[in-house]
Amino acid sequence: MKWYKLSTEATLQKIQSQTAGLTKQERESRRMINGPNKIEEKKQLNTWQKVAKHFTDLLMVVLIIAALLKFLTGEFIEGGIIFLVVIVNGLVGYWQERKAEESLDGLKQMMGQEATVLSTGQPIQLPAEELVKGDIVLLKAGDVVPADLRLIEVHDLTVEEAILTGESEAVEKVITVIDKDSSAGDQLNMAFSGTLVQTGTAKGVVVETGNDTEIGKINHALQSIQAQTTPLVKKMHQLNKQIFRGILALIIFLLFFTSFRYGMDWNLMFAASIALIVAMIPEGLPAVLTMILSMGVKEMAKENAIIKGMPAVETLGSMTVICSDKTGTLTKNEMTIAEVVTEEMEIVKEIMNNCQDLKTQDEQRVEAIQGNPTELALLKYVAEENQKLKPIKGKIPFSSAYKYMATLHSNKQDQIIFVKGAPEVLLEKAQLTGAEKAEWEKQGLALASRGQRVLGFAYKIVESSAELTHDELTGLTFVGLAGIIDPPKESAIRAVEKAQQAGISVKMITGDHKATAQAISEQIGLKHTSKILEGADIDQMTDNDLAEVVGQVDIFARTTPEHKLRIVTALQKKDEVVGMTGDGVNDAPALKQADIGIAMGIKGSEVSKQAADMVLADDNFYTIVKAVKEGRRIFDNLQKTINFFLPTALAQGLIVIVALLMNQPLPLTPIQILWVNMVTTITLSYALGFEKASRDTMTRPPRDTKTGILSGYSFFRILYVSLLIMIPAYFLSMRFEGVALQQTILLQSIVLGQAVYMINCREQFDPAINRRFFENKFLFISLGILFVLQLGVVFLPLGQQLIGTTALSLTQQLVILGNALLLFFVVEIEKRISKGIFRRKEKTISQYQND
Ligand code: ATP
Numbered sequence: 001m002k003w004y005k006l007s008t009e010a011t012l013q014k015i016q017s018q019t020a021g022l023t024k025q026e027r028e029s030r031r032m033i034n035g036p037n038k039i040e041e042k043k044q045l046n047t048w049q050k051v052a053k054h055f056t057d058l059l060m061v062v063l064i065i066a067a068l069l070k071f072l073t074g075e076f077i078e079g080g081i082i083f084l085v086v087i088v089n090g091l092v093g094y095w096q097e098r099k100a101e102e103s104l105d106g107l108k109q110m111m112g113q114e115a116t117v118l119s120t121g122q123p124i125q126l127p128a129e130e131l132v133k134g135d136i137v138l139l140k141a142g143d144v145v146p147a148d149l150r151l152i153e154v155h156d157l158t159v160e161e162a163i164l165t166g167e168s169e170a171v172e173k174v175i176t177v178i179d180k181d182s183s184a185g186d187q188l189n190m191a192f193s194g195t196l197v198q199t200g201t202a203k204g205v206v207v208e209t210g211n212d213t214e215i216g217k218i219n220h221a222l223q224s225i226q227a228q229t230t231p232l233v234k235k236m237h238q239l240n241k242q243i244f245r246g247i248l249a250l251i252i253f254l255l256f257f258t259s260f261r262y263g264m265d266w267n268l269m270f271a272a273s274i275a276l277i278v279a280m281i282p283e284g285l286p287a288v289l290t291m292i293l294s295m296g297v298k299e300m301a302k303e304n305a306i307i308k309g310m311p312a313v314e315t316l317g318s319m320t321v322i323c324s325d326k327t328g329t330l331t332k333n334e335m336t337i338a339e340v341v342t343e344e345m346e347i348v349k350e351i352m353n354n355c356q357d358l359k360t361q362d363e364q365r366v367e368a369i370q371g372n373p374t375e376l377a378l379l380k381y382v383a384e385e386n387q388k389l390k391p392i393k394g395k396i397p398f399s400s401a402y403k404y405m406a407t408l409h410s411n412k413q414d415q416i417i418f419v420k421g422a423p424e425v426l427l428e429k430a431q432l433t434g435a436e437k438a439e440w441e442k443q444g445l446a447l448a449s450r451g452q453r454v455l456g457f458a459y460k461i462v463e464s465s466a467e468l469t470h471d472e473l474t475g476l477t478f479v480g481l482a483g484i485i486d487p488p489k490e491s492a493i494r495a496v497e498k499a500q501q502a503g504i505s506v507k508m509i510t511g512d513h514k515a516t517a518q519a520i521s522e523q524i525g526l527k528h529t530s531k532i533l534e535g536a537d538i539d540q541m542t543d544n545d546l547a548e549v550v551g552q553v554d555i556f557a558r559t560t561p562e563h564k565l566r567i568v569t570a571l572q573k574k575d576e577v578v579g580m581t582g583d584g585v586n587d588a589p590a591l592k593q594a595d596i597g598i599a600m601g602i603k604g605s606e607v608s609k610q611a612a613d614m615v616l617a618d619d620n621f622y623t624i625v626k627a628v629k630e631g632r633r634i635f636d637n638l639q640k641t642i643n644f645f646l647p648t649a650l651a652q653g654l655i656v657i658v659a660l661l662m663n664q665p666l667p668l669t670p671i672q673i674l675w676v677n678m679v680t681t682i683t684l685s686y687a688l689g690f691e692k693a694s695r696d697t698m699t700r701p702p703r704d705t706k707t708g709i710l711s712g713y714s715f716f717r718i719l720y721v722s723l724l725i726m727i728p729a730y731f732l733s734m735r736f737e738g739v740a741l742q743q744t745i746l747l748q749s750i751v752l753g754q755a756v757y758m759i760n761c762r763e764q765f766d767p768a769i770n771r772r773f774f775e776n777k778f779l780f781i782s783l784g785i786l787f788v789l790q791l792g793v794v795f796l797p798l799g800q801q802l803i804g805t806t807a808l809s810l811t812q813q814l815v816i817l818g819n820a821l822l823l824f825f826v827v828e829i830e831k832r833i834s835k836g837i838f839r840r841k842e843k844t845i846s847q848y849q850n851d
Pocket of ligand 1: 325328374375398399400401403404405420421422423453454509510513
């Protein structure tokens, strides 16, 4: 349907609606026919394809081939067990992926978009999904258009349609009919679903919803949550590939070595190759890491930090700077007028009452009005006067970019313009002598220095034919100042302290006056409060100049959203990982540029929420700090999981390699190695993901993003732990007679060694056994399951038969346990020593930096 070719009246008639909107009943009955206003996402893969995906990666294919070969040679038990391992691994992989997807899907629902519609004349808020054809939608700057609309009323409406047309310049919209056939980009009387309102306001009637909208036709999910992998998981995949290549090279070397030295035993080599591949590639690790990350996303949502993708979880843990708005984020946004400086109170009050966006009828009680807290403060101040509203004829809405608001009213024979806004802007436009201006500035500064947000008031009488434009605002009569208090949130004060303890610097970027900003900064405890950069200063600086000073400044005052972008970029130039808050439509570029763009769930515009990586459901600064803590906890757990996985993999591999080099029979059969792998995959691999935050999580500096996945220290740890698991176990087993017994001892030693080492890994450097030992229930459940499974293979006849094990005596078990405990204590002592060394290093570095 070419709605743009119809007049507004014809459109309303065709769609059976009217300018006052639909009634509730009408909307409900239409919704039954219409269905939800939602774009069906194309399912990328169906369940079977998803399951199949986990059986087709290289390692699985190798195992499947191995199993088939075993079947062909008549070794059914071995073949069967290899198949079992393949199936368990594949299903576990699928389950992990589904879990990760589920937690992200849950978030999508939480981020549902809202729309304002008219219901029998009254504006109401609705989830955008509930819109039906015929609904009358109100648009304002910062909104994302919720459906395809034929516009029926516009005021300076410009819309950015890049998502549809690729054109990033905003388009000015009209309501007039367009006669000739036009593509979406030229349909100027339409507003399309998913496009962004840059300026102005408008009213439009919904003509298409869901899949029938322009954006629906190209099937582009609006609030798509990115499930992309994170840098760490990517590195892990790469590492796996390298390990795989390394093992192939090793197998080839062993093939040559053993056949030259001892003569080739194909059967042995085949078994050994499978054992090596299975044992040494931590194939499940990327999936485990992904799952830990997705659980983190869910945890953060519970804490009111809604994360849009897993990479953000990782980045949060390394954040070094938080740039925050002041109003509403650090302060309560409960504004009250503290002082008014004027000799013409009557006219000031009249401006307060009329030059505003909230009150439209005299009968409205101020307690019932919601909206911009600055204007509410003014309305409350004049509420008792019972002044009548002057009929309004024009308006320039407030914008942080020019920092004032003006309205035009009829006034007897002529007209009057009321202006309120930042005093220095108004004083520039006022008719004053130098001395008068200086006096007002002094008064304003006095208010601001007490932490008050200062507004100036002015008016101008104009002819009855005059129109309200920015250019008309000259020669104003300046009449007074009001100081508004907006106290800091107690939680923000605590959060700023916490962030600073965690080595994260907090910077405040505000549109307010620098004296106000400074006073509030002192109250909330920012560090560098003596040096302040104003928007105008930043304008004078080159990007390089700004980058040089930006680190030492914590207060940026009288800024516009454009300055935020420059500040982020400057900080990033200095290798900072930057979190930046924003709520307005113009904040989107800065939010996108920041490493973590943070939008406000309550007062933020839809556009800012779309641009952000994280949305604060409670608009609270404290939530950012909580999210950082969670991000650090998760990253620690990822690191712990890696530290746990790799040595145990290496230990198993070493056993095979040493045996081959010494021409000994394989100490463990491939089946036994598969078993060890499978039980630990099922039980031990997740447990560390549930570890609570360590004590020092928020007292140590942010993680250095430049270090790779494996530090020199990690290599050291992997090597010695794997040797410590393997060597005692090997020699112990050799002291006994009988293959089955030797193998059982070895198997049990490795499994127990892994279990114990997992407990070591709970804390990276602190003692593993501490007061919070029992907090991670999951760890004990895992150990419990592992225990039962091991009992099964060591003592149950069926288990013994399948895996080739035999029962152990009590003494044998105690010796194995003793070995494991030895490992535990050695690792604990090593951690302690390493911690001391790292501390000393840190100290010398900080000394060096201070000098
Ligand atoms: P922050 O960035 O910390 O949230 P802010 O967004 O409140 O600060 P702005 O909204 O840009 O900062 O306000 C800047 C200045 O504009 C204020 O100091 C005040 O003088 C003036 N101002 C704020 N709100 C209004 C309004 N509704 N009408 C007129 N002037 C306003």
